[in-house]
Amino acid sequence: MAASGQSQAMFFRARAGEKVRDEVLQRALQKARPLFVGKRAKGMASLVEDGLDFDALRSTGKNARNRILADLDVWLDIFETRATANGAEVLWARDGAEVSRLVVDIARRHGVTKATKSKSMLSEEADLNAALSAAGVQPVETDLGEYIVQLAGEPPSHIIAPAVHKTIGEVEALFAKAHDRPAQARTSADIPAMAAEARGVLRQHFLSAEMGISGANFLIAETGSAALVTNEGNGRMVTTLPRIHVVITGIEKLLPTLEDFASLMRLLPRSATGQSISNYVSLLTGTRHQGDGEGPEKTIFILVDNGRADLLGSPYEAMLRCIRCGACMNHCPVYFSLGGHAYGWVYPGPMGSVLTPLLTGIDQAIDLPRATTGCGHCADVCPVGIPLPGLMHQLRETQAETGLRPRSEARAMRLWAWLARRPRLYRWLTRCATRYLDWLSDGQGRIRLFGLAPAWTAGRDLPVSSGQTFHELYKARKRA
Amino acid sequence: MRVALYVTCLVDLMRPSVGFAALRLLEAAGCDVVVPPDQTCCGQPAWSSGYRAQAAGLARKAIAELEGYDYVVIPSGSCTDQLRHVYPRLLADDPAWSARAQAVAERCHELTSFLADVVALPTPPGEFAGSVTYHDSCKGLRALGIKRQPRELLQRVRGLSLREMADCEECCGFGGAFAVEFADVSTRIVDRKCETIAAAGADAVVGGDLGCLLNIEGRLRRRGDETTRVLHVAEVLAGGEGN
Numbered sequence: 001m002a003a004s005g006q007s008q009a010m011f012f013r014a015r016a017g018e019k020v021r022d023e024v025l026q027r028a029l030q031k032a033r034p035l036f037v038g039k040r041a042k043g044m045a046s047l048v049e050d051g052l053d054f055d056a057l058r059s060t061g062k063n064a065r066n067r068i069l070a071d072l073d074v075w076l077d078i079f080e081t082r083a084t085a086n087g088a089e090v091l092w093a094r095d096g097a098e099v100s101r102l103v104v105d106i107a108r109r110h111g112v113t114k115a116t117k118s119k120s121m122l123s124e125e126a127d128l129n130a131a132l133s134a135a136g137v138q139p140v141e142t143d144l145g146e147y148i149v150q151l152a153g154e155p156p157s158h159i160i161a162p163a164v165h166k167t168i169g170e171v172e173a174l175f176a177k178a179h180d181r182p183a184q185a186r187t188s189a190d191i192p193a194m195a196a197e198a199r200g201v202l203r204q205h206f207l208s209a210e211m212g213i214s215g216a217n218f219l220i221a222e223t224g225s226a227a228l229v230t231n232e233g234n235g236r237m238v239t240t241l242p243r244i245h246v247v248i249t250g251i252e253k254l255l256p257t258l259e260d261f262a263s264l265m266r267l268l269p270r271s272a273t274g275q276s277i278s279n280y281v282s283l284l285t286g287t288r289h290q291g292d293g294e295g296p297e298k299t300i301f302i303l304v305d306n307g308r309a310d311l312l313g314s315p316y317e318a319m320l321r322c323i324r325c326g327a328c329m330n331h332c333p334v335y336f337s338l339g340g341h342a343y344g345w346v347y348p349g350p351m352g353s354v355l356t357p358l359l360t361g362i363d364q365a366i367d368l369p370r371a372t373t374g375c376g377h378c379a380d381v382c383p384v385g386i387p388l389p390g391l392m393h394q395l396r397e398t399q400a401e402t403g404l405r406p407r408s409e410a411r412a413m414r415l416w417a418w419l420a421r422r423p424r425l426y427r428w429l430t431r432c433a434t435r436y437l438d439w440l441s442d443g444q445g446r447i448r449l450f451g452l453a454p455a456w457t458a459g460r461d462l463p464v465s466s467g468q469t470f471h472e473l474y475k476a477r478k479r480a
Numbered sequence: 481m482r483v484a485l486y487v488t489c490l491v492d493l494m495r496p497s498v499g500f501a502a503l504r505l506l507e508a509a510g511c512d513v514v515v516p517p518d519q520t521c522c523g524q525p526a527w528s529s530g531y532r533a534q535a536a537g538l539a540r541k542a543i544a545e546l547e548g549y550d551y552v553v554i555p556s557g558s559c560t561d562q563l564r565h566v567y568p569r570l571l572a573d574d575p576a577w578s579a580r581a582q583a584v585a586e587r588c589h590e591l592t593s594f595l596a597d598v599v600a601l602p603t604p605p606g607e608f609a610g611s612v613t614y615h616d617s618c619k620g621l622r623a624l625g626i627k628r629q630p631r632e633l634l635q636r637v638r639g640l641s642l643r644e645m646a647d648c649e650e651c652c653g654f655g656g657a658f659a660v661e662f663a664d665v666s667t668r669i670v671d672r673k674c675e676t677i678a679a680a681g682a683d684a685v686v687g688g689d690l691g692c693l694l695n696i697e698g699r700l701r702r703r704g705d706e707t708t709r710v711l712h713v714a715e716v717l718a719g720g721e722g723n
Contacts, residue, residue, distance in 0.1 A: 013662070016662060016664070016665050017664055020664045020665055020667070020668045021664075026668075333650065333651045333653060333669045333672075334662075334665060334669070337665050337668040337669055338665065370657075370658070370661060370662075371658070371662055371665070372655065372658065373618070373651045373653055373654065373655030373658050373666070373669070374528065374618065374619070374655050374656070374658070375618035375622070375651035375655070376618055376619070376622040376623065377618070377622070377651070379622075380622055393528070393530070396528070396529060396530030397530040397532055398530070399530055400529065400530035400531050400532070401530070401532075405529075405530070409529070410531070413525075413526055413529060413531045413534055414531075414534060416525070416526075416534075417523070417526050417531070417534035417535075417537055417538060420489075420520040420521045420523070420538055420541075421520070421537060421538065421541050423517070423518040423519075423520055426520045430489075430492060430493055433493060434493060437493075437494075446698070446701060453660050455659075455660045455661075455663035456659060456660055456663060456698070457698075458663050458664070458667070459663060459664065459666070459667030459670075459699065459702065460667065460670070460695065460698030460699045460701075460702050461697075461698045461699075461701045461702050462694070462698055463494070463495075463694055463697045463698055463701070463710075464494065465494055465495045465496060465497070466496065468496065469492050469493060469496060470487050470491055470492040470493075470496035470499040470500070471487075471492055471515075471517070473496050473500075474496075474499070474500075474515055
């Protein structure tokens, strides 16, 4: 399976244990959570003000994405034809390693020593920065959040807010070190000044880089364009100033028409940041034409499979509708207890818990589809109606059916189900169990340490009742 | 109106008073209540963990026991979701069972929605001197759309005042096996719930799913809160103590 080499998802449980105990991280997350939730709520309110209906828009968005997935090969063909006609080049990559190889090749051919990057999760799938550095090309992340995590030597922890796990104090320490100045005490009032400081540093990179690398929020088949939805303006610098612009994106990111793009744009910013539209929306079509004041001399699309084509026609196809807005993680109780790094690969939260096993191997991410309370909030807020809890459930079934669960668990489940189909035996056992629980309790109706499920009582008491089952009491009462 | 009361395995084992409270409420609403004697568990633990065959076996058992009533009423949103939404899907390809699963599913109701919407119980028999805050359990809220019903009923309980907590729709972190498999994550989540409960300052936190309530009560007590009562909505609506 693709790209599983760099995934750390199999260590989820251990990492989650560390993250819930990291008080600095917890502070950062608790601060961010209500902001994300509040912003989307405002975005939804603005839909109503504009006379739009979320459910209707969601079904339009879902249909546009489904239309692409139903004939993906045809749409990709159309995109390639149109993009090529506009003077761009279209390359195909089977997996992350091939992405890195292609980009390094391009850099070598064009004598590139520095590449500015606008946020691209696909380049994280490919671990592209490592490959560029190894080839002597300096990758510079220019999204503010990405810049911060690059300074920290960390991967992003959120797909739209890469440094959401960092406190302002941590960012200040990174800036002081990287920008070679003494650290100061900072409050949130200093954020504009700190952003300006980063902007000053990045400006030099924008002007000197020979290559710009970006992702694309969507590819538009009818025009052969890449659509970029950003807030900081760095995307425009990256895609217009350097001689070469490389767009790296997944093969599923297509939309048929500009009209579909308009529909999706009603959903994406509102779901992500609550904005009715992002600060910048760019449609990048082809290369610099004669008379154009700016734009790259060469535009290259790298369209990446990395496991996606295998999902077409599978029970997981709906996952390919994802437009990477981050709403699912922003409303996930598990994500906001851990942050993104615990998930171990590029994509965290509910969409990551589905995508990581699918793209890196179901056996490489056993815990992820289980690390859910089943609350269903993610499915409620998903702008393209992906049944995320259902897909996680499907993955758990596949685990059980393909022997990926511990044999002890499978045996216990079979035994319990066998007992639960035998009411007389079950009644007798539950009567014994209530006696046992009663005997364990401290006289105040609770158990403080429960040997059969010690994990429960590690953080909680176990409230218990009278020492008799309902059915036992009910039978006695009917007899009386 | 013949109503089957499906008490759930958790109520049977951990808090029988909820079953008796549900029984009193249904009788107060004029139902002819039967407690099918062989009921055990709806199979949700097997289903959630991915053990489909075991879940289907328990689904068939429950369907056979619950057929032939006008309604099936369950004091739990998550078990109701299992019978109402999961059973028909689980047995969709089984020609002998799919229609039976559908028929039972259609007659299945969570307790508060049954009392508020189906039988329109005017005044719950319970009394409660004090304030309560209501926790919306996830399955009831998002799978069944239960939000207004428990509040409507609670507000009609003599002496009771309802005091909403912030983020009442946020998950408590229970999630069945999740609470044991990822206990430390679950504890983090329920801590947030405990904080919003404390901030609401009500005398009791009330909910419609015993799993969530055991989780919340267990964490409140461990954090040293000995006074906030944790009650199933049926217990408050029915009044009276214990059995």
